[in-house]
Amino acid sequence: MMIICKKKDKTKDRLVSIVDKDARHGAKSDDKKFTGYKVNSIMSEDGFIKNINATPGNSYDGDILIPLIDEMIEQGFTASEVVGDTAYGEVDNRNKLMLKGITVIAPFKKETNKNELFPQSKFRIEKHGVICPAECRTMVWNHNKKTEQITFFFNKKDCESCKLKQKCTVQKRRTITISEHYELLKRAREYNKTDDFKEDMKQRAHIEPKQGEMKRYHGLQRAKYWGLQKINIQATISAIVVNVKRLVTLNSCGYQ
Incomplete structure (x- = not known):
């Protein structure tokens, strides 16, 4: 006799390693999947990493923004605008940061309708x-x-x-x-149609090379330790290194 079992739904927060209980499956896209951690960072306009945080691979980028900003403010840093990608522009982030006097500038998700009905x-x-x-x-x-x-x-x-x-x-x-x-989102959508928004997005593009620099040259390509706490130390050290490099570069160019 053959018994056919239905495939069980994947557990949302499934343990993927018995030695590293903080690691999780994640995906950058449908084709780019990984197991481990992801790193989110905040960079100032002059190219310095102001805060960095490692999270399990299945974490959602939009959920990381508020803790990163709050920690940065506690350390005495200030900001009037935060420029990020679509995930950071969730309405909850926009509203909470607006109450702190900070404007979130980010693209919106494109409207989709699988039935091709009126959006x-x-x-x-x-x-x-x-x-x-x-x-x-x-x-x-x-x-x-x-x-x-x-x-x-x-x-x-x-x-x-x-x-x-x-x-x-x-x-x-x-x-x-x-x-x-809705009114907050409406104002943001109107702003996103302006040339100022296009200029803001050019600033956003600068952090990708910085992330790539930490990944390729300073250890963030692969987790060197087990556990989220140690991975955060690894990420912090990488951020310190690129900040020192940035400081040396600016000093050599006569930056005061």
Whole structure:
């Protein structure tokens, strides 16, 4: 007799090593997977690493930003803007840092819709309502305080009789969910259309070579120790080395 077993779902935080219990599976993309750790860092405009932190390979980059900034502030460093990639631009990061007087500048994820239906950008979102592409308005909404999201519900009768329904929803009615910090995101999206944003992103590009320098020449290509605490020491030493190199370079160029 043969017994067919379904493959179990992968455990989200699965232990991958009996000798290094902090290491985890991670992925830079669908094709680039690894086991171990990842390193996030903050670099100033003049090219110095201000803070660096190693985390398990399965950690999400967006979750690292606030702890990095808080630790940096505790050490006496200040900042008015933080420029990063898409993951750092999550609305929770933007809101929390705004309360600290810091603006997050980052791209937004591109809108995707596997059913090729109307994306959210086709809807006009007002203060107390939403207007759909067929010019129907709804002011019926629900606020989820736990997720900090507001969901607008269109009338079922309006959706069922709408000639645009097949392009809009496969459900009985369309819903639109936005963050309660929608106005903050709206201002950020408008800023991202400006030339100033393009200049900011040029600054963002400078940290990739710095990360590459630590990786290729100063030990971050491979974890030399077991355990997150020791990996953080390794990352800190790498950051100190590139900072000393940067200081020597600036001094040799007559930087005061």
